[in-house]
Amino acid sequence: MPELTYREAVRDALxxxxxxxxxxxxxxxxIAEMGGSMAVTQGLLDEFGPKRIxxxxxxxxxIVGSGIGAAIQGMRPVVEIMYEDFLTLSMEQLVNQAAKHRTMSGGQVKVPLTxxxxxxxxxxxxxxxxxxLESWFVHVPGLKVVFASTPEDVRGLLWSAIYDDNPVVFFEHRTLYPLKGEVPDxxxxxxxxxxxxxxxxTDVTVVATGRLVHDALTAAEQAEKDGISVEVVDPRTLLPLDEETIVASVKxxxxxxxxxxxxxRGGFGAELAAVIQHAAFDWLDAPIERVGSKFAPLPFAPVMEQYVIPQVEDVLAAIRRTVARA
Amino acid sequence: MTTVEEKAGSGGGRVSKEGLRGFFREMLLIRRFEEKVEERFRAGELPGFLHVAIGQEAVASGVCAALEREDVIASTHRAHGHSIAKGTPIERIMAELYGKVEGCSHGYGGSMHLYDVEVGNLGANAVVAGGIPGIVGAALAFQMRGEQRVAVAFFGDGATNAGTFHESMNLAQLWKVPAIFVLENNGWAESTPAKQHLPLPVDELGKRALAYGMKLIEADGQDVEAVYLAALAAREHALSGSGPVLLHLRTYRLVGHYVGDPQVYRDKEEIKKTKATKDPIELLRARLELDEDELASLDAEVMAEVEASVEFAKAGTDPKPEDALANVYAPARKMDRGGLHA
Structure with missing residues (x-):
């Protein structure tokens, strides 16, 4: 099996x-000459030309609005919003237009936009x-939301997103772009x-997304040394959510x-916790622990930034808290 | 960069008398339809709330007459006229207002979300300026595929202060897509007059096209022939590959923002004077020299259609409550490895 970086895997799907x-x-x-601020679309202009890149x-x-219009007219646009912070600028088009056209039209139109x-x-x-900001979009009926954490997943999921007939908000994690992994031929x-x-x-399930999937896997290895057996599940698609796999794991x-x-606060973990406690209430031996960033806009100085965002140790500590309850 | 301003004027009789009578009938149909909608709304038969475009019929009729069936439009919260003029049968619009399955949006949309994809109506939008970017994308799709079609956005003067308007104008001109931006300038952003929301005189709002190097075509929005000829010119320009057009049509809203609006913000004398001098249907009637008998007979014909639409709508099917969830997502496609053509 060939090895690709997460960045190359995105590019390969495109x-x-x-x-x-x-x-x-x-x-x-x-995205054209520069190849995108994350270099994901490098080389695509040369192969596909300026009309398509x-x-x-x-x-x-x-950007989002014209993508919507082109999608309704039978194209399959893939638009890139350079940083998800900038998605906030396109919220009206995403939330009021992309997500709602199908329902508002009584099923007459589809919006195959990624x-x-x-x-x-x-x-x-x-x-x-x-x-x-992924949890914002999980709250909007009509959108699909993907957050991929490995090269194999990001490639296979992006392909499916492009060919889905609905608007899909597709999250990539910046720190994962250099990550290498095997992908099918x-x-x-x-x-x-x-x-x-x-x-x-067998002892605890960690449901993690994005970078935290990798932190959870590291934490699981460390926990194993203490005799704690950790299952790590990545939903990959936040909307629709594979409740069955997650609930089965927790059971x-x-x-x-x-x-x-x-x-x-209000993160995707809250939705997961609600789904799990409702479907597996009698199976739970401890309160569901939520790991995420502290409630602050991200500060600049590295020591403060590292303090705010979750680390492997935070996942490990949460794992230990849950097993300590039994 | 050159930008040509064109005043289409009254057209110098380029539309035949028969053609003008056709316009008159359609405008009268829109007017009577909207008056009936107001009446049924006040009678408590229609859910939600409504905006009518009484006074702006010449814009809808004139522009849509210049379009082909495969051209697409995006409308606004004041959508009945555009939808009728683009070709949706009035009984399907009325059924939508009654929330029936037979409605043009099958009961999912309502007055502010009238869709009819078959005739190129991509939907009315309840967010001011919200439909404009989508029209740029539709036009882009036509351009990429080499199709001789235009995409048309209707919006009002209020929308020209929204970021979506400016971003769309900029992108459309940059890429020279075949779009027509129809600025239906009635001088009011809901209850706020132009002098409170525009830093330039209301009649000069078309100048905003110049900032983008976009072709500006202007016409009297109360003169259906002028509107039609201007829209024809706009369509021709948009299809020539030279880029989109801002079609600035000065028009007048003879009624409130919404049905039931007491218009406390508006001078009563001004309303009276505008009604007396700016009604596009009265102006066309005078020009056609329709006598009372002709008018009465035409009116009776149109009213019969409108009444029939109400009967159709009332006899329509109520959606099942659980149908609410039927159109949240388009169904999954069959997906094969490597090749994904369902």
Whole structure:
């Protein structure tokens, strides 16, 4: 099996879709000659030309909005919002337009639009270049939400997002772009709404997203030394959510920790905790622990940034709290 | 960069008398439809709330007559006229206002979300300026596929202060997509007059096109022939590859912002004077020299259609409550590895 970085895996999915299907095209800021601020779209302009790899003005409303219009007219646009912080500028188009056209029209239109974006802390970007806002979008009927954590997943999920007939907000994590991983020779589409069990265990389930999947796996290895067997599950798609896999895991382990980089309050972990306690109330042996950032805009100085965002140790401490209850 | 301002004027009789009579009938139909909607709303038969475009019929009729069926429009919260003029049968619009399955949005949309994709109506939008960026994208799709179609956004003067308007104008001109931005300038942003929301005279709002190097075409929005000819010119320009057009039509809202609006913010004399001098249907009637008999017979014909639409709507099917969840997502496609054509 070939090895790709997470960045290359995203690019591979885009290239293959662009090659296969002329309705697919890309729009975004600095994605053409520069190859995107994260270098994800490097080389695509040369292969596919400026009509399909379109640099845009700094106009997030128009980027998402024109993507919506083109999608309704039968194209499969993939738009890039450079940082997920900037998604806030396009919220009206995403929430009122993309998400609602299908219902408002009584099923007459579909909006096969993919909105790629990225974020994530750990490199002192300050408060406006690293937020993790995925939970906002899980609250909006009509959208689908993906957050991939490995090269294999990001490639297979992006392909499925592009070919889904609904608007998909597709989150990538900045610190994962250099991460290497094996991918199948042929692109295997990964269906939206299917979780991945990264590691089996019997004592506690950690449901983690994005960077925290990797922190959870590290924490699980450390916990194992203390004789704690940790299962790590990545939902991969936050909306729709694979409740079945997650609930089954917790019914097996009887304990659960949720982990994401976004702030804890109102984060996706709250939704997970609600789903799990309702479906597996009688199986739980401890309160569900939530790991995430402390409730503050991200400060600049590295020591403060590291203090705010969750680390491996925070996941490990949460794991220990849940097993201590039994 | 050159930008040409064009005043289409009254068109110098380029539309035949028969053509003008056709416009008159359609405008009268829109007017009677909206008056009926007001009446049924006040009678408590229609849920939600409503905005009518009484006084702005020439804009809807004139612009849509210049479009082909495969051209698409995005409308606003004041959508009945645009929808009728683009070709949706009035009984389907009325059924929508009654929340029936037979409605043009099958009961999911209501007055502010009238859709009819078959005739190119991509939907009315209840967020001011919210539909404009989508029209840029629709036009982009036509351009990329080499289709001779235009995409048309209707919006009012109030919308020209929204960021979506400016971002859309900029992007559309940059990429020279075949779009027409129809500025339906009635001088009011809800209850706020132009002098409180525009830093330039209301009649000069079309100048905003110049900032983007965009072609500006202007016409009297109360003169349906002028509107039609201006829209034809706009369509031709948009399809020429030279870029989009801002079609600035000065018009007048003869009624309140919403049905039931007491218009406390508006001078009573001004309303009276505007009604007496700016009613596009009266202006066209005078020009056509329709006598009382002709008018009465046409009116009776139109009213019969409107009444029939109410009967159709009332006899329509109520959606099942659980249908509410039927259209949140488009169904899954069959997905094969490597090739994904369902």
């Amino acid at each position: 290239s293959r879709a662009l090659r296969e299907d002329e309705t697919v095209f890309l729009m975004g800021e600095d 379109r640099n845009t003005p700094i106009s997030e409303m128009a 909105i790629r974006t990225q974020g994530g802390a750990g490199w002192s970007p300050g408060a406006q270049h690293a937020q993790q 042929e692109l295997e589409p990964i269906p939206l709404g299917k979780a991945r069990v990264h590691r089996e265990g 097996k382990t009887n304990r659960c920790v949720t982990a994401h980089e976004a702030v804890v």
